Amino acid sequence: MKRLSTGIWADKGGIRSSVEDEGGTIAGRLRGLVPVIGFAMAVPLLHLVLRVAGTEYCLTQLTMAAYYAIVVTGLGLLMGYAGQVSLGHGAFFALGGYTTAVLTTHDFSKWKAATGWLQEAHIMVARQDLYGNQLVTVTPWAAFFAAMAVAMIAGCLIGYPALRLRGHYLAMATLGFGLIVAKLLVGSNLTGAADGLNGVPEWILMPGLVVSGKVPVRVQNYYLACGLLLVVLVLLRNTVQSRVGRALKSIHDGEKAANSMGINTAAYKLKVFLLSAALAAAAGVFFTHYTAGIGPSEAGALKSLRYVALAAAGGMSNLWGVAIVSLALNYFSLRGWFGTYDNAVFGALLILIISLAPAGPLQPAAAWLRRRGWWRNAQSSHHGTP
Amino acid sequence: MLLQVKNLRCGYGSLEAVRGASLHVCTGEIVGLLGANGAGKTSLLKALVGLLLPWSGEVRIAGRETSGQPAWRCVSNSTVLVPEGKMIFAEMSVRENLLVGGYHNPDRRMQMELVFERFPRLRERQGQVAGTLSGGEQQMLAIGRALMARPMLLLLDEPSMGLAPLMVKEVFAEIFRMKDAGVTVLLVEQNATATLKVADRAYVMETGEIVLEGDAGDLAHHPLVKRAYLGQRDEDDSGQPRQK
Numbered sequence: 262m263k264r265l266s267t268g269i270w271a272d273k274g275g276i277r278s279s280v281e282d283e284g285g286t287i288a289g290r291l292r293g294l295v296p297v298i299g300f301a302m303a304v305p306l307l308h309l310v311l312r313v314a315g316t317e318y319c320l321t322q323l324t325m326a327a328y329y330a331i332v333v334t335g336l337g338l339l340m341g342y343a344g345q346v347s348l349g350h351g352a353f354f355a356l357g358g359y360t361t362a363v364l365t366t367h368d369f370s371k372w373k374a375a376t377g378w379l380q381e382a383h384i385m386v387a388r389q390d391l392y393g394n395q396l397v398t399v400t401p402w403a404a405f406f407a408a409m410a411v412a413m414i415a416g417c418l419i420g421y422p423a424l425r426l427r428g429h430y431l432a433m434a435t436l437g438f439g440l441i442v443a444k445l446l447v448g449s450n451l452t453g454a455a456d457g458l459n460g461v462p463e464w465i466l467m468p469g470l471v472v473s474g475k476v477p478v479r480v481q482n483y484y485l486a487c488g489l490l491l492v493v494l495v496l497l498r499n500t501v502q503s504r505v506g507r508a509l510k511s512i513h514d515g516e517k518a519a520n521s522m523g524i525n526t527a528a529y530k531l532k533v534f535l536l537s538a539a540l541a542a543a544a545g546v547f548f549t550h551y552t553a554g555i556g557p558s559e560a561g562a563l564k565s566l567r568y569v570a571l572a573a574a575g576g577m578s579n580l581w582g583v584a585i586v587s588l589a590l591n592y593f594s595l596r597g598w599f600g601t602y603d604n605a606v607f608g609a610l611l612i613l614i615i616s617l618a619p620a621g622p623l624q625p626a627a628a629w630l631r632r633r634g635w636w637r638n639a640q641s642s643h644h645g646t647p
Numbered sequence: 648m649l650l651q652v653k654n655l656r657c658g659y660g661s662l663e664a665v666r667g668a669s670l671h672v673c674t675g676e677i678v679g680l681l682g683a684n685g686a687g688k689t690s691l692l693k694a695l696v697g698l699l700l701p702w703s704g705e706v707r708i709a710g711r712e713t714s715g716q717p718a719w720r721c722v723s724n725s726t727v728l729v730p731e732g733k734m735i736f737a738e739m740s741v742r743e744n745l746l747v748g749g750y751h752n753p754d755r756r757m758q759m760e761l762v763f764e765r766f767p768r769l770r771e772r773q774g775q776v777a778g779t780l781s782g783g784e785q786q787m788l789a790i791g792r793a794l795m796a797r798p799m800l801l802l803l804d805e806p807s808m809g810l811a812p813l814m815v816k817e818v819f820a821e822i823f824r825m826k827d828a829g830v831t832v833l834l835v836e837q838n839a840t841a842t843l844k845v846a847d848r849a850y851v852m853e854t855g856e857i858v859l860e861g862d863a864g865d866l867a868h869h870p871l872v873k874r875a876y877l878g879q880r881d882e883d884d885s886g887q888p889r890q891k
Contacts, residue, residue, distance in 0.1 A: 504750065507739070511747040514736035521696060521730055523722025523751045523796060 293502070296581045297495060304487045308480065319596070320483040321474065326591035327486035328548040331493050333571045333587035334580055335540030338497055340569070341578030342509040343533040345424070349435030350541045350568045352442035353412050355560035357542030358549035360408035362458040363451060364399035366390075391460055401464035401472075405546050412542030416535045424530040431534065436562065443560040457556030464550040472550040482551060489547070490584060493540060497580055509533065563604050570611035575623070582623045648710075649674045649800055649831050650695070650726075655704035655714075657694040664690035666855040667704065672800070677822065677832045679842040679863065682852035683875070688835045689731055691852070692804050695833075696721040696728045708800065722751050725799040729789045729806065737778030741769055744777050744788055748795030755795060762791040765821075765828075783814035790821060794830070801825065803834045807841065819845050843867045 311317050336350050369385060379385040384403040390396055399407070415438070423434040446452045453459075463473030470485065471478055500506055511519040512526045520526050549555045558564065571590060575583030590607075593599065599606045618625050650672040658664040665687045672678045682688045693699035695706055697718040706714040708724045721728070727748075736744050745762060749755025763770035766787045772780060777788060786806055793801055803822065807815040815838065823845045825832050836842040843849060843863045851859035851872060859871060866872050 504746070507743055507747050508750060510739055510743070511736050514738050515734050517698065517718075518730060518734035518736065519747070520698065520718040521721075521728045521734075522747055522792070523719050523727075524747070525717070525719040 300491055320479050322592050322595040324483045324486040324551060325595055326588050327490045328544045329591045330490050330584050330587045331544040332541040333568050334493055334584045335537035336568050337572040337575060337577050337580050337583035339533055339537040340572050342513060343530050344513040345530055346432040347435040348432050348565050349439035351564035352439040352560045353538045353541035354545035355442060356412045356415060357408040357545030358555040358559060359452055360411045361404040361546045361549050362461050362555050364404040364407055365401055365462055366458055366460050368396045370397040408546050409539060409542055412538055413535060416538040420531045420534040425527050439562055439565050443557060446557040446560055455557060457554060459554030461549050461553045472547055474551050474553055494580055494584055567607040570607045573614045574610055579623060651707040653705045655694055656702040657690055657699050664855055668857050670850050670857060672831055672833050674831055677846045679846035679849035680835045680852060681839050681842060681849055686852040687855040688852055689804055692728060692802050692835055722796050727793040727796050727798040728802040729793045731804040735777045735785050735788050739777055741775055741777050741788060742773040744792050745795050748792030752796055758795050758797060762794050766791050782810050786818055800831045805835060807838045
């Protein structure tokens with residue numbers, strides 16, 4: 262654990278000192294927009310390339326990878342800014358997905374007394390399943406809010422005690438939590454045991470916008486997923502560059518000193534943990550509707566570890582790097598590039614990052630480019646640090 | 648009376664570091680708290696701000712009972728601790744360090760100007776990563792960061808520790824200037840000579856107890872202080888060298 266505490270969790274130099282904060286200059290603000298615009302342009306460009314190449318079916322995996330990237334970006338916030346590690350983000354993803362899946366596929370028609378007014382309130386709906394059976398299920402929107410509530414309650418129960426202690430208690434608590442959730446999902450008939458759940462209906466967000474894996478709406482869903490990822494990135498970026506972000510960085514830098522500055526460090530850590538758990542759960546809900554089902558492997562420890570590896574590989578506090586690295590690697594994984602070595606690749610990645618580039622591979626790479634004069638980092642001109 | 652401490656006891660596990668200390672600081676004063684290593688000075692300060700839970704006794708800041716409150720609350724009681732060993736945020740810029748200090752102060756940008764006027768060095772280095780500052784500059788930053796919260800009471804823990812003699816002088820001059828800004832200071836130090844020069848009153852602590860208190864001028868001539876902290880021998884001493 263000693264190596265870890267001086268290694269990636271401590272994230273030496275990984276935190277980007279954003280000089281352009283609330284009162285930043287106009288030039289600073291424009292510079293901050295560069296990744297936003299770049300991302301917004303890369304998304305349709307990638308679509309165009311795939312279309313020209315005749316491999317538009319790859320958009321399906323890109324869509325799934327974008328939902329995973331939301332999980333990893335939230336984890337990057339927790340690891341890079343609050344200095345805490347969660348080894349249970351797969352469980353939060355699964356909690357969101359499974360809550361939605363159960364509520365939208367389970368037949369509640371036996372509870373006649375209650376379902377009547379719930380249908381009136383648009384919380385439940387009568388529909389047919391794939392085989393034409395009449396069902397009364399919860400609507401996707403209501404299930405979404407229920408899923409978020411379940412994830413938040415679980416997050417509070419784990420985070421509240423674990424984050425009051427200093428050290429890696431959150432990592433241990435979330436690891437245990439993930440294992441318990443995975444066992445419960447496999448052991449319960451309600452969640453379809455080892456098969457998981459399928460037949461999850463499509464989610465009509467609004468007329469003309471539907472979360473579904475059907476081929477006619479593939480393009481639409483690709484833009485929806487990437488759009489959500491972009492919104493998450495912009496929101497987190499704004500959070501990080503404000504007073505809240507400074508408080509988070511100070512907690513990471515020295516918790517006792519931050520406490521002496523009047524920052525309620527325990528409350529902040531809990532809030533960030535809950536925010537990142539909420540992002541994981543929300544991604545799980547979207548993912549489940551998109552793939553029309555979810556399986557117990559989503560809650561597995563290996564999945565959670567994969568998220569940690571990806572967040573570390575992206576440079577943790579560098580949220581753009583985290584999003585792009587996780588988008589790319591999850592895409593390759595979903596396309597089956599790594600074959601049977603899939604989990605081994607992410608394990609090896611984590612080991613390599615911890616031992617070779619604790620601040621993430623992007624930082625040394627940027628430093629190398631800077632040395633060769635190929636790329637000037639906007640921030641270096643501000644501080645003049647080595 | 649801005650700070651009143653009565654019979655404070657605190658410690659770590661079964662070890663009692665402060666055994667019933669009582670002291671007070673009046674508004675506008677600079678009060679020194681002297682003592683050797685391990686006398687319990689730092690523990691006392693920690694208990695004052697809530698970094699250490701007092702076992703018993705009472706702490707009143709501006710008349711309000713504050714013992715048992717979490718550390719982050721103390722800033723809203725207008726009390727800020729400048730911790731031992733500076734504890735600046737080494738990976739953040741000087742400017743960010745100051746802004747974190749003004750976390751609870753809505754006018755933090757205006758306050759930062761005042762801090763820059765007091766410490767022009769910090770303005771020059773505002774974009775620099777704080778960990779790359781010299782020891783003296785880091786101490787200035789730690790004090791400046793504390794001033795960002797506009798405290799009434801500033802608690803300084805060993806501000807001269809690890810600084811070059813010239814820098815020590817500068818830091819103490821800064822502390823003396825706090826009076827002009829209307830900031831009351833409780834100064835915990837091992838450097839008795841310098842502390843007694845800037846302080847109005849002082850307390851001497853030994854093995855967790857306050858053994859002596861008085862005006863700084865009187866204490867400077869007190870035999871006990873002279874012998875133990877100023878490295879001088881008593882006049883009525885028998886002339887035999889004392890063992891250190």
